[in-house]
Amino acid sequence: MKEFELKYGCNPNQKPSKIYMEDGSELPIEILCGRPGYINFLDAFNSWQLVKELKEALGLPAVTSFKHVSPTSAAVGIKLSEKLKKACFVDDVPGLDDSPLACAYARARGTDRMCSFGDWVALSDVCDVTTANLIKREVSDGVIAPGYEPEALEILKSKRKGNYNIVKIDPSYVPAPIERKQVFGITFEQGRNNFEINEELLSNVVTASKDMPKSAVRDLIIALITLKYTQSNSVCYAVDGQAIGVGAGQQSRIHCTRLAGDKANTWFLRQHDKVLALPFKDTLGRPDRDNVIDGYINGNEEDVTADGNWQKYFTEQPAPLTQEEKQAYLASLDGVALGSDAFFPFSDNIERAKKSGVKYIAEPGGSIRDDLVIECADKYGMTMAFTRMRLFHH
Secondary structure, eight states: OOEEEOSOSSSTTOOSOEEEOTTSOOOSEEEEESOOOHHHHHHHHHHHHHHHHHHHHHSSOEEEEEETTEEEEEEESOOOOHHHHHHTTOTTOTTGGGOHHHHHHHHHHHHSTTTTTTEEEEESSOBOHHHHHHHHTSOEEEEEESOBOHHHHHHHHTGGGGTOEEEEEOTTOOOOSEEEEEETTEEEEEEOOOOOOOGGGGOOBOSSOOOOOHHHHHHHHHHHHHHHTSOSSEEEEEETTEEEEEEESOSSHHHHHHHHHHHHHHHHHTTSHHHHTOOBOTTOOHHHHHHHHHHHHHOOSSOTTSTTTHHHHBSSOOOOOOHHHHHHHHTTOOOEEEEESSOOSSTHHHHHHHTTTEEEEEEOOOOTTHHHHHHHHHHTTOEEEEOOOOOOOO
């Protein structure tokens, strides 16, 4: 297939629309089911690059959940604790521990479930049956992978009344070193960002603390590779083999750090005993539970525990999660890694990071206030490396 006609572009009025290889060669994909759209393919090709790089960097199966050309999370195939399984709604899945790919999917999809609603999924490895069964029961637009086990493919084909978007990509495909795009009829050209993110990138530690265990190296690499495919400005918190908070596309870096930190806090609080014990009605589906949990934790549009509200969601009225309880629980969060796609211009980013348990930081450095940022990190005993590499993505 040398080109594929799309229904429309970013919006229904943007026609005609298609994808094709500029040199006239065959597309490196097969569409096994469905009819992916313009934004689907933007998500698919960006997300595939992310998981491919994670697998190459860490040697573990990797999965990302993408939405509007940025990851909601990315994770590698590490087993989940029983609490995390319950928080991610996968405690009922048989054989989960036997599939590293399914574990990576459970982590990536379970991190920020509200943002992952209607996502695009990328798998670094051939999709197995356990992973397919997990994907089948979530609201999702499509999946890209280097292959699918026959039974797994049939499971996915049954999703969305047979219209689920399933794309197979050639894992050996290497794009041209120069990339181009048009904006307002003007062509932009640049060299592809083929910079390799690895452990060596973290060798320039600038803080008094030099402690950086292998788990921190792994998590910083996950954060940085995630940022490489996140719309800038962006900041990413990671721990235990997964990105737990991504702040994307903000004009101010402190806003990125706050947004990502708030998401990291919500991920952590989902594992609070009071959240795990919420007495949901059996008729309440997972997406609705996600909304209620977010309201319960963050006190958003309605008090879900109030009279007149709780009856819609629960079999009995739950006690609220108090601010004091949240603060006490979050105080136990530690060992979190934080990556930034550009330097921190002020120490307020470090102050905010501390509130979400950050211990390890990787950022390019190069600000005229680097000394103040380092001083703040030293105040909290953090370990910070300057990568000297910006990771903007647009």
